[in-house]
Amino acid sequence: MSRPLRLRIRELRDAKGWSQDELARRAQVRQATISNFERGKTRSVDLDVLDRIAAALRVDPAFLIVRGE
Numbered sequence: 001m002s003r004p005l006r007l008r009i010r011e012l013r014d015a016k017g018w019s020q021d022e023l024a025r026r027a028q029v030r031q032a033t034i035s036n037f038e039r040g041k042t043r044s045v046d047l048d049v050l051d052r053i054a055a056a057l058r059v060d061p062a063f064l065i066v067r068g069e
Helices: 009-016 020-027 031-038 047-057
Strands: none
Touching (some): 009 020, 009 047, 020 031, 031 047
């Protein structure tokens, strides 16, 4: 069984004082997408979505990926 993809979205979002809705609006993705990433419910991610979230958070997309458990 594959592990869920873990992204450090919540810590960056919280640091900016943004809600999930705000990040979703800025990244032009659904709020449910942000929620699923933050809860570890996603096993893969569309690279375009990753790029949009990273751009909204002003980080390199690779910085969002957490290696290991």
